[in-house]
Amino acid sequence: MIKRLFPSELAWVSPFIDHLVSGAEAFILLVMAYNRYVVICKPLHYFTIMNWQVCILLLVVAVTAGFVHSVFQILVAYSLLFCGPNIIDHFFCDMYPLLELAHTDTYFIGLTEVANGGGICMVVFILLLISYGVILISLKTYSQEGRHKALSTCSSHITVVVLFFVPCIFLYVRPVSNFPINKFITVFYTVITPMLNPLICTLRNWEMKNAIGNLWCKY
Numbered sequence: 001m002i003k004r005l006f007p008s009e010l011a012w013v014s015p016f017i018d019h020l021v022s023g024a025e026a027f028i029l030l031v032m033a034y035n036r037y038v039v040i041c042k043p044l045h046y047f048t049i050m051n052w053q054v055c056i057l058l059l060v061v062a063v064t065a066g067f068v069h070s071v072f073q074i075l076v077a078y079s080l081l082f083c084g085p086n087i088i089d090h091f092f093c094d095m096y097p098l099l100e101l102a103h104t105d106t107y108f109i110g111l112t113e114v115a116n117g118g119g120i121c122m123v124v125f126i127l128l129l130i131s132y133g134v135i136l137i138s139l140k141t142y143s144q145e146g147r148h149k150a151l152s153t154c155s156s157h158i159t160v161v162v163l164f165f166v167p168c169i170f171l172y173v174r175p176v177s178n179f180p181i182n183k184f185i186t187v188f189y190t191v192i193t194p195m196l197n198p199l200i201c202t203l204r205n206w207e208m209k210n211a212i213g214n215l216w217c218k219y
Contacts (some may be wrong), residue, residue: 014093018190019073019117022168024066025194026124029059029161033131036157040150076109091124091183096176110176117172123166131139132158163193 037048073095080102088097095113099106135154139147167189171182 001181015077015095016070016074018094020066020070022066022190023069023120024063024162026120026168027062027065027165028059029157030124030127030131031062032157033128033161034058036154037131037135040135042180069116069120073113076112077118080104080106080109083189089178089180089183091187096171096178096182097129099176100178106176113176114172114174118169118174121165121172125161125169128161128165160193160197163196164189167193 035050038046042049077095077098080098083103088101095117099113099172102109132154135150139150142150145195167185171185171189
């Protein structure tokens with residue numbers, strides 16, 4: 001019997017949450033890059049440009065973009081026809097392994113998945129590269145101390161961007177296919193990278209380092 005359902009009735013929860021969080025994180029990283037640009041290139045106008053209304057608006061836009069991306073994934077998956085096994089070789093119900101279970105032609109759907117997930121990854125990543133390119137060009141007018149401070153500010157964010165987008169681009173900016181390494185790369189960008197983000201950003205923040213140093217000396 002062919003069913004227009006997921007292999008499991010509640011399996012949609014996993015890809016929805018994963019793509020919601022991942023999509024929102026991608027756009028939040030873009031917002032953070034814009035914040036770095038304003039800090040370095042327009043420091044005197046920072047509090048005028050990045051007031052709390054703008055910050056809330058950018059956060060809402062980032063989460064909304066992640067939500068739209070996630071809903072699109074669920075609508076595509078819910079349109080698939082399934083018949084037979086309902087077990088995938090993956091840590092969660094991701095779209096590419098799910099397409100292999102579908103009892104229908106998934107070529108066009110695979111292209112839409114590449115355009116959706118891969119397109120978001122590439123567009124956001126290119127915008128991030130452009131933003132940091134503009135920042136690096138603007139540093140030519142800074143003193144050596146100013147350049148060092150600006151690069152120190154950006155280095156943690158660039159590290160987070162690379163750790164997040166390189167695995168995403170490998171997974172989604174290519175034709176639909178599954179490799180054994182996909183599972184571990186997925187765990188890396190969904191679990192390990194978010195765990196490392198606070199540590200990376202904290203250790204590159206001089207105020208946090210001073211606070212940790214003072215706390216360490218106290219005890």
